[in-house]
Amino acid sequence: MRASVRRVIAKQHMTKNETPITMTSFPRLGVPGAFTQPYYPPHGPIARSIFVPDEIINQHIRFPTLTANIRSRRGSKVCINLPVFYDEKTPNPFKDPTVQYDLSDYPEDGDVRNGAAKDGHVYMDAMGFGMGSCCLQITFQAKNISEARTLYDQLCPLGPIMLALSAASPIFKGYLTDIDCRWNIISGAVDDRTEEERGLKPLNENKYVIPKSRYDSVSTYISQDPGYRPEYNDVDIHQNLPLKQKLLDGGMDEPLAKHFAHLFIRDPLVIFSESINNYSVENNDNFENIQSTNWQHMRFKPPPSAEDAIGWRVEFRSMEVQLTDFENAAFSIFIVLLTRTILSYGLNFYIPISKVTENMETAHRRDAVLSEKFYFRKQVFPPRYANRSGKSSNASPGGSTSNTPKPVELGPVEDEYCLMTVNEIMNGQAGQDGFPGLITLIESYLNSVNVDVETRCELARYLDLIRKRSNGTWETAATWIRNFVHSHPDYEKDSCVNATVNYDLVKAAETLGNGEGKGTNLWKGLFEKR
Structure with a gap:
């Protein structure tokens, strides 16, 4: 492995004490x-955070406005x-x-006096703690809307599985x-969400009690595939019914109208005056204002406009960014191959869909990739396929059938x-009737x-990483980071990641990201069995 061209170019535009790294979260953000x-004091007027300064917010007007409007609409600071x-x-109990x-x-500032910070927990109070995280998202171009x-x-259903497999962020706020x-x-x-929308107060000024944040797992399926059953959408979701009726009247089918009507129960977080004053049906900025601030683990993306060459797309959003370009390539290529x-x-x-939501919670648990189980479908082939290899008793994939399946x-x-x-x-269950993997x-x-x-050999290297991460031969980035901290001589076994440990961890991430460290302890666990 070697450093990518992008890392080399990025480094050329940085100072000597700056370097491009791909860590999901900076371990000491907010300490x-x-x-x-330079240093900036926290507690500015936009985020009003105890821990992070307003200066870390991108200064484009959209982002300070997002931060302030989330806090204002909610009626309190965010609470993590x-x-x-x-x-x-x-210390036990930990405060x-x-x-x-x-x-x-x-x-x-009264939030914490009213119980916002829980015992036994690390408390965070600003949008920057979430949007300061990094991830690996992949957008696929489909040939048409049906695909x-x-x-x-x-x-x-793969979102939670890939979240657990790519887990890379065990440290927050030191x-x-x-x-x-x-x-x-x-x-x-x-x-x-307001207190009413979170179910903490009776509905008075708001329309719905909304079970999820606007950044959460998918709540409804949208396809009309033959394999779909209505029972899979087993969660009642709120919908903007007047909007849904307009979509139905315009010719949209029920599943897709339901999807968009659910997204549009949310208020816009940012509105630019020119989008209101210069509104045009040819411009979809107002649609994207809602669409792009519903951050689900999948995103269905219509073409930007009727004239645009960009078609229908799907974005896979759950995975965490990895320490090296090789790992990020492996996860990306795995998902691409899976779509094919x-x-x-x-x-x-x-x-x-309720089991997908449950799986998302399971995926967060420490070492979930090895210690937890996830709900997953047992038989994934259409009826004509009969065995584990994907071959059929009366057809090969993509081939013609010798008789019509009953x-x-x-x-x-x-x-x-x-x-x-x-x-x-990933790797399959034992036995002829087990899931093939x-x-x-x-x-x-x-x-x-x-x-x-040559290409097949290269693909085999990427699939091998997924295989070994799944069976525990190689560690997730989260486990590798934990082991790095635990083995550091300055770690005092008190859960606190001090500045020295943090510096050495980031330097290790830099070394790995530059394609270096092979044959050293840094490779142990991540790319070699310990």
Whole structure:
């Protein structure tokens, strides 16, 4: 491995003490004292945060406005509490020592006096803690709207699995936490729901009690694929019914109208006056204002305009960014290959949407990739496919059938899925009737298309990383970071990641990102078995 051209170019535009790194979260963002250069004091008028200064916010007017409007609409600062990781010398009960209870510059300073900071948790209070995180998102171009809807639905159950597999953020605000992923931090960081919408007060000024933040997992499937069953959309969701009726009257089908009507229960967070004063049906800025501030783990993206060459797209949004370009390439290519396999074989990954939500919570747990199980579909082939390899008794994938398959009688939805480990989902279950594993399916697809030997060998390296991360041979970035901290001589086993440990961790990330460190302890765990 070597540093990518992008890293080299980025470094050329930086000072000597700056370097491009790909860490999901900066471990000491928000600690007391200096964590930026130059130093700025926290508690500015926009975020009003106890921990982070307003100067870390992108100065384009959109972003300070987003920050202030989320706080204003919510009626308080955002409230994020992460369970602390209890080590040998961690105070128990743990009370976040960085919280200042005596501030009175803004009305929101009373949040912590009213119980915002929970015992046993690391408390954070600003949008910057979430939007200061980094991730690996992939957008796919579909050939038409139907294919885009298929990919949206079929990739949806994979979101939590890939979140757990790419876990890379165990440290927040200078403390080891008992979670491995960033997703819920961002969810809390942009949660603009009022007390009424969160169900804390009876509805009076608001229309709905909304179960989720506007940054959360998908709440409804949208495809009309033959494999879809209404039972999969097993969660009642609020919808903007007047808008939905307009969409239906205009010719949109029920599943897609439901999807957009659900997005449009939210208020816009930022409105530019020119978008209102110069409104045109040819311009979709006002649509994107709502669409782009519903941050779900999948995003269905219509063409920017009727005349635009860009077509229907789907964005896969759950994965965490990795320490090296090789890892980021491996995860990206894995998802790309999976989309080709889904479309080629007509695979069906549907499970009830409530189980996807449950899986997202499971994915956050420490070392979930090895210690937890996830709901996943047992039989993913359409009825004509009979065995684990993807071959059919009466057809090969993409081929013609020798006879027409008989209609399949559907049993209870609950019989279609079960709990599986990430290893079983990726590498397969034992036995002829066990789930074959996503990697097996991808390799079957690659066997069916013309791929030159050199490319196939390169793809094998990427798939091998996914395989070994899934079975525990290689560690997730989150586990590697934990092990780095635990083995550091200046770590005092009190859950606190001090400045020295943090500096050495970031330097290690720099070394790995530059494609260096092979043969050293830095490679142990991440690319070599410990």
